[in-house]
Amino acid sequence: MLSRTLLLSAVSALAMASFAHAETLTIATVNNGDMVRMQKLTEDFTKKNPDIQLEWVTLEENVLRQRVTTDIATKGGQYDIMTIGTYEVPIWAKQGWLLPLDGLGDAYDKSDLLPAISDAVSVDGKLYASPFYGESAMVMYRKDLAEKAGVTIPEKPTWDQIAEAAKKMTDKSTETYGICLRGKAGWGENMALLTATANSFGARWFDEKWTPQFDQPEWKKALQFYVDLMKEAGPPGASSNGFNENLALFQTGKCGIWIDATVAASFVTNPKESKVADKVGYALFPTGGVENHGNWLWAWNLGVPAGTKKAEAAQKFVSWATDKAYTELVASKEGWANVPPGTRKSLYANPEYEKAAPFAKITLDAMNAANTSKPTIKPVPYTGGQFVAIPEFQGIGTAVGQQFSAALAGSMTVDQALRGAQALTTREMTKGGYIK
Template sequence: MKAILTGVLGTFALAALSTTALAETKLTIATVNNGDMVRMQTLTEDFTKANPDISLEWVTLEENVLRQKVTTDIATKGGQFDVLTIGTYEVPIWAKKGWLVALDGLGADYDVDDLLPAIRGGLTLDGKLYAAPFYGESSMVMYRTDLMEKAGLKMPDAPTWEFVADAARKMTDKANETYGVCLRGKAGWGENMAFLTATANSFGARWFDENWKPQFDQPEWKNALTFYLDLMKDAGPPGASSNGFNENLALFNSGKCGMWIDATVAASFVTNPKDSKVADKVGFALAPDNGLGKRGNWLWAWSLAVPAGSQKAEAAQKFVSWATSKHYLDLVASKEGWANVPPGTRTSLYKNPEYLKAAPFAQMTLDSINSADPTKPTVKPVPYVGVQFVAIPEFQGIGTTVGQIFSAALAGEKSADDALAEAQAATTREMTKAGYIK
């Protein structure tokens, strides 16, 4: 009996050892709670089947919280994460600091040259790729075709802000909880300030002049912020100062927004009948302009990177390669349909007839991405790169502070003039402390 028991226990021990050996590398992945990333987590069996020695642990966070946690971890060399979801702002800055691993282990069949040049360029430093794009985006107008028609209007492919404001007010029916426009109001350098900075560019505004002097005391910023606050007061939903991407997506999909100007990546969600009550009533247009030669659209890629502090860089690059590959796009298409694959990363996707047929927003997305120029983001010359952000390390803190000031103005806590004066003072103080202003 003892011998049999020993044999049984030995078998269990071998099984346990075998299981441990198979899952010997655990990757901790920090990501944002956007729909495409949530979907990715449901499909990872495809990865773990092919890599039985790697297991995955997810830390899924709201956008502002993700940025804070990931920045703190990498700056302090905390080593909490093996794969980070970061964006076009962080990649070149962090790569320059030596905080990211160069992605030279993505595999022979990854096809780096297939990545869209506009997206790849923002993730590259000195010719090396430091993050792989999971999805790329610009911004555009998504609008209700039925409400536009009811208002007696026709949306141009390339509207002006004047047209958008007029249409928003005409589509608003507050008694029936229908609001002409939903725009970001939640504070954050990548939340309300992504929208407001891109919008301000089209009004002729800029964050800094060529000598790094903040420009919130100039008439272009006053025009942009006043336009936004007035429009949201007249045609926006209540509580807009708490609304970011996900909150406005929910409002639009529930039929409460006439127009939503936001990330092109949202197109597949607003046209998906499983997600949206108005899926068959959505049209698309380029982000608006003011006739000054700049549209209010941005350029961004949520991307996967490997922190230099990870002890599992080889396994991490395997995962990054899988999640941003052509194979992954095919996998999503097989499960969810071509319209729902992560957009904006690969040239081949925009030459795929199945995708073009399934995604009525494909060409508008590509045109929006290609029209954003991070090296010349504004009407007047500037010393910085970046469309909806300024590519300097200090911007994360400054942008969040200004975002909080402008969000408070949207909530009715201060006037546009007071908000701009505060933004000017706060930004001047930080830029002086950082040595940009002598």
């Protein structure tokens, strides 16, 4: 008995010592469905890496951006891994705030990444963040409501066709709204949708001399169209709705059309989460009369800040969460339709995925249609689809988003919102030295 007790004590002491010496990685991430799913699956990683523990900080999108930007800019060292977008990666890499990911291992297979996504998170050929999922934007709609309303949504719709369908699908007596679009203020919330929409109407943020263009007719047409459509066919309180709020509305059958990130498709077609899973159709992002389908291109990525003292362990986790084996892990637990989309060529060559995901082709078509090097039909001095790839955009985009959200809420007119956007953007661009 004594020897057995001593043996158990020794084993326990070794386990405690091992735990005490384990590195703890603090991971900041967004509260999107794919990221929440990743957290639930991380026992697979910790079993393979018992010397690494994980601590999660899960935040709403706008809050996440604010926290990680402050931490990395001040070299606060609060996080070892950050969930960041394609907007931040090249800017932060050039400022020396991110470590190049050169320790991901052979199994990672960088050559399998979709070129558009790989290029977006690389600088001078080096990967500075690893894409967890990639997306463009598209139309998701209720086929049953469209049929009942007697409308057809083509694969390449115009905004006028969307508006007509949304109005006919609306039945406020049953709290069924024709269309759900982002209204919550934020450069990556309502301004992602509205910048892509403006692109599709032929608008641009700046001319070749960095002069803001909110006083031009294309912006007036785009914003007025959006506000009028949402007032007539959108849900109440739309100025507070972002991605997650509109997802919930669509999943519960309250929305006829939702135009948003392609990554949402797996959630709206998941019968465990969506009441309308078997009733969803898809189309490309609409055009407003010009040959531009919004040019939305985005990826949520895992990056390692230069301030971390746990770079080796951090890259182990990044590789685990974004390699092909992780895709297979999700498929084994949740089914192929729910794997993170939009990052790897091998996924779209997989017949199992194509069979399980009716949205696969339209997602890839939407991503391939995006041209972030030429986001508008008019010449511009910037790149980026649903954002402008300059450091100042984070602040300017959110401030403009507040103006446009107020117009949607009815607390100011469209003209007032555009005048406010023009004034504040001109002021900040002058302060930044863009306007001489």
